[in-house]
Amino acid sequence: MPDSVHVSTQFDEDLARLRTHVLHMGGLVETQIAASIEACISGEVDRVRAIVDTDRKINDLEKAIDDDCAHIIARRQPIASDLRLILGISKIVTDLERSGDEAKKIAKGVRRIHEAGTLPKQYGIGIRHLAEAALSMVHQALDAFARMDGALALNVIRADVEVDVEFKSIIRQLITHMMEDPRTITTSIDIMAIARAIERIGDHAKNISEQVVYVVDGRDIRYDKGAIK
Amino acid sequence: MQRALTYGVLTALVALSLGYFGEAWMGWVLFYIGLSVHLGMHYRNFSRLERWSRKPVLDASLEGDGEWDRVFRRLYRHEKELLEKIGQRERDFARLIAAVHAMNDGVVLLDGGFRIQFCNQAAERQLGLRSATDRGAPIVDRVRHPSFVDYLGKRDFSRRLVLRLERYFERVLAIELMAYAEDCWLLQVADITQTDRLDSMRRDFVANVSHELRTPLTVLSGFVETLQEMEVDAEARQRYVHIMGEQSQRMQSIVEDLLRLSSIESAPPPPDQPVDMARLIDKLHRDAEALSGGRHRIVLDSEGQGNLLGSESELVSALANLVSNAVRYTPSGGTITLIWRVSAAGAEFAVQDTGIGIEPEHIPRLTERFYRVDRGRSRSAGGTGLGLAIAKHCLSRHQATLEITSTPGAGSRFAANFPAGRVTGG
Numbered sequence: 001m002p003d004s005v006h007v008s009t010q011f012d013e014d015l016a017r018l019r020t021h022v023l024h025m026g027g028l029v030e031t032q033i034a035a036s037i038e039a040c041i042s043g044e045v046d047r048v049r050a051i052v053d054t055d056r057k058i059n060d061l062e063k064a065i066d067d068d069c070a071h072i073i074a075r076r077q078p079i080a081s082d083l084r085l086i087l088g089i090s091k092i093v094t095d096l097e098r099s100g101d102e103a104k105k106i107a108k109g110v111r112r113i114h115e116a117g118t119l120p121k122q123y124g125i126g127i128r129h130l131a132e133a134a135l136s137m138v139h140q141a142l143d144a145f146a147r148m149d150g151a152l153a154l155n156v157i158r159a160d161v162e163v164d165v166e167f168k169s170i171i172r173q174l175i176t177h178m179m180e181d182p183r184t185i186t187t188s189i190d191i192m193a194i195a196r197a198i199e200r201i202g203d204h205a206k207n208i209s210e211q212v213v214y215v216v217d218g219r220d221i222r223y224d225k226g227a228i229k
Numbered sequence: 230m231q232r233a234l235t236y237g238v239l240t241a242l243v244a245l246s247l248g249y250f251g252e253a254w255m256g257w258v259l260f261y262i263g264l265s266v267h268l269g270m271h272y273r274n275f276s277r278l279e280r281w282s283r284k285p286v287l288d289a290s291l292e293g294d295g296e297w298d299r300v301f302r303r304l305y306r307h308e309k310e311l312l313e314k315i316g317q318r319e320r321d322f323a324r325l326i327a328a329v330h331a332m333n334d335g336v337v338l339l340d341g342g343f344r345i346q347f348c349n350q351a352a353e354r355q356l357g358l359r360s361a362t363d364r365g366a367p368i369v370d371r372v373r374h375p376s377f378v379d380y381l382g383k384r385d386f387s388r389r390l391v392l393r394l395e396r397y398f399e400r401v402l403a404i405e406l407m408a409y410a411e412d413c414w415l416l417q418v419a420d421i422t423q424t425d426r427l428d429s430m431r432r433d434f435v436a437n438v439s440h441e442l443r444t445p446l447t448v449l450s451g452f453v454e455t456l457q458e459m460e461v462d463a464e465a466r467q468r469y470v471h472i473m474g475e476q477s478q479r480m481q482s483i484v485e486d487l488l489r490l491s492s493i494e495s496a497p498p499p500p501d502q503p504v505d506m507a508r509l510i511d512k513l514h515r516d517a518e519a520l521s522g523g524r525h526r527i528v529l530d531s532e533g534q535g536n537l538l539g540s541e542s543e544l545v546s547a548l549a550n551l552v553s554n555a556v557r558y559t560p561s562g563g564t565i566t567l568i569w570r571v572s573a574a575g576a577e578f579a580v581q582d583t584g585i586g587i588e589p590e591h592i593p594r595l596t597e598r599f600y601r602v603d604r605g606r607s608r609s610a611g612g613t614g615l616g617l618a619i620a621k622h623c624l625s626r627h628q629a630t631l632e633i634t635s636t637p638g639a640g641s642r643f644a645a646n647f648p649a650g651r652v653t654g655g
Binding site: 016019020023024026027028030031142143146147149 | 374
């Protein structure tokens, strides 16, 4: 840990292993999101099954990590930054798991859309932009956690606004589309669900970053707009 | 040593003689003072050495008296040699590190637990590492791609890992892990995005060629089978043979285009022979009218005098392709304008039509081999899918560029721009 030295190196190893597990889970979630977006744009419905299967692995990891956190608290009684790290991790894995769920939702939406027809071309670019922004938020949030970099975490939180703007513009586009031609409503609702899921992924990345700031600085900046600036 | 000994003996002798001839205590006092002076001198030198040893820098002021001076000088020389050696090593080391940083391939050095010990700039770029903060961190904390984590976990490094980071950086990386020294690992990262793209282009090309040839071949063999197995009357036979002729003609033109493309690719640069453009454009004009068969209005708009330097046959095949495309894709009643302009900046040959136009997303891919905007339409128009690829190739061999602008529904403009160096006075 950056600001304390332990007598017990075993404890250090436990913490390092815990961190690596969280990041491993993060890597899985990232690929899940990327794969679901890839399926959405290319229309390869075969990928959906693999995505749904991998989601189970993520769920198992979440349980295992939570279990480890409880064990460490019970056995080592961590204090100060170590305690913050453990508390932060147990919240971060929840957000990661939910991001994985959103990826699964995207994949299922893709299956629905492509069973009925194809993704209308004009949304491909918008979805891709939105997804790239959200994905880069997740990646940076995990980088910030890996490096314990509070400044990077704050950047991620600021980036969430862009994802929201992008999301709203897709929704506007969808509404106009639906008003012009009511036959597109079914597809539009599916696209909306996908866009919503991507936007939620951005929110989860933001939550992860908030936890990173908490672990690094000990500041709880949730629901506090002034702290971000 | 000798001097110190001489001084000691001399002091003793003087003190002894003073004690023998004068008072005994005077001898002792003298002896004592003499030894004290001696001791004081040693102590002064010793304190110099002591001061220096606390901060052993190259210091020329380290001078001693007598024997000490020699010792000090030897120390000084030794120190200087050491510093020189260290400096040399440091320069060597810095050069080595700079060389590793200059490499195109990423290099990461890992310890036995796969923790990052060192990474070069290429690896920072490729894997998103930061050497300033990532030292000592497990590499799987930074490169979290599941297939990479699995690769390290399996500990089977006999084959390299191909990592697709398409989503983040549109990159394909080949990763190899080698053991070196004792329980140390060298991770080598090569960016194979280009070769990967070439590979997939080659696969696509082979698949496309096979597909393009199979379509007419299927028709052909179907009719052959029919003729072999069924009794057909003369009229039907005539019709079948006609279709078979068309299809074999199609296959032939595909093969011809392929051969032309490959011969252009492997041919030496085009010669600098003047090509009579007035005659060439006149021929293109007549060919266009023949191909159109009176369905279009074909206009010639020529401005300026000048000829091109290059290979006539290549220029003809490039420009004729542009013209015949315009004729094929312009509905009856449309207008096709052949434009030839020569100016100080170079020359331009353009074909402007009032045809169906092309959607913007297709334009960058038009010159790819076998790329078709609309498969059914272009085959019925008799294209091989290679025309624009050949045209672009021929033009680029003449340092010319092909510029395509189009408005869907309103028409397209295909312009070949030749640099001034390729233009000669007419």
